[in-house]
Amino acid sequence: MSTAVPTNLSLSWQLVRRNILYQRKAWVAPVTSLAEPLFYLAAAVWGFSFILGQSPLREYADFAGPALLAATVMNGAIVECTNNVFYRWRLAKLYDSVICTAMSAEMIVLGDLIYGTIRGATYGAAFLLVLAPVAGIAAGPAIILLITMLPVAWMFSAIGLSIVAHVTHWRQLQLIQLAIFAMFLLADTFVSLSNFGPWANAAAHLLPLTYANTLSRTVAMQQWPDALLQLSLIIVISAAASALAIRSIARKMTE
């Protein structure tokens, strides 16, 4: 079976349009999803700064804020590409109908990959509107930060699709949510990796969110060489995960 990425993007874009139109009717869930990182940001600024005895309060927000941005992008992209794709594919059987049209399985996956990336980046943009004044990020780096969140959203969309290819029951989605939650807390988000032991530190570097957090922080602090290194790593992971997702889902859809 061919796993090459299709060149006709217009058909995949039809799926993206369909998802956007559907989402306009069901806007409550995405909006309330955004509340969660904002509450965490408030906790970082008011609560954890106090616990850590940091003054001024902005110091800890500078550490946790950019990481929360990456985590927000991750949540938007991965929830779309696991829960929602599972619903459309396995429960609503939408793709059984779509695949009977001119659209191939690869184009469906590509459409979901694009939509997941858009959704993750949109979450990131909304969160950045609050984060930039709180963490004192200037307009220039904020725009660059937003652009760099696109590959992050792409990476998590691709990872989500690679995983959802093997999900057969909705209960397994709860275990995926648990894994995302663990990654969120253990990937240098609230606690610096310097507090981890050598083994835990090595394990944290296996988590894709660790690279996204580092990218977000280095861009916010305008450390461009480090940011470029992280960005390259994320693009490599994204490309590999995309190829895997297209191959796995296309095989499952057509078998």
Added chain:
Amino acid sequence: MLLARVIEAYWRSMRRSWIAEAVPSVAQPVILMAVFAGLLARQVSEHVSDWGAPATFGYAQYAAIGIACSSGVLAGAMEATHSAYSGFRFNEKFKTIVTTPVSARVLALGLLSVAFIESAALTAALLLLATPVLAGSGLVWLLPFMLVSGLACTAVSAALCAIIALHHKTPQILNITGRVALFPLMLFSATYFPSTVLPGWLRYLPDAFPLIHANVTLRALYAGHWRVLPVNLAVLVAWSVVGGSAMIWAFGRELHR
């Protein structure tokens, strides 16, 4: 007798998906404890206390007690929320059940009991898992008080959800309840840091809910400050009575109209 049958029926239905329910319920607070009571506590040099009370233990104990208590009571709250909404709206099984000798009151009490049992079991498991951090005689007094706390929080949240379910027809309300109400309540009810550090009116908001009383009192009991017990215990018992009564009223109103 009927109440026991209702509890048994709930239990049978929960058993079908116990792995999906139990694994995240236990694993999430364990991860939270590992990160906040384990890793973040290494960065905290000073003791932390609530409401200006003398600080006698470190942040590891502060966070471990807060996370164990909040996770236990919120597990009960979520169970009650989802079961109530499911029974009223998804499959409308409550309407069928009340055509049998089981009344709306027994149904409400049954749901409350199941949620409370789940909350108590999780709380006990988390306390057991937290013993490396929470060593000492104060630990003995935490469990009974946690049970009262769990009952109060479960009763209040189940009552609120049942009342909300009377007016909302779509499951999106569960998302809103979880993300916009229960999650910030856990975050700002002295679970990870004292509510006194919050700015302005926000610091008084958690006082209106039972969770903060549970967290603060548990830490005081652990440290041996018994003076805080009568007032907070009275507050939680009052919440249990008000929440339980409101739930029975809401169930009755929805199922007998």
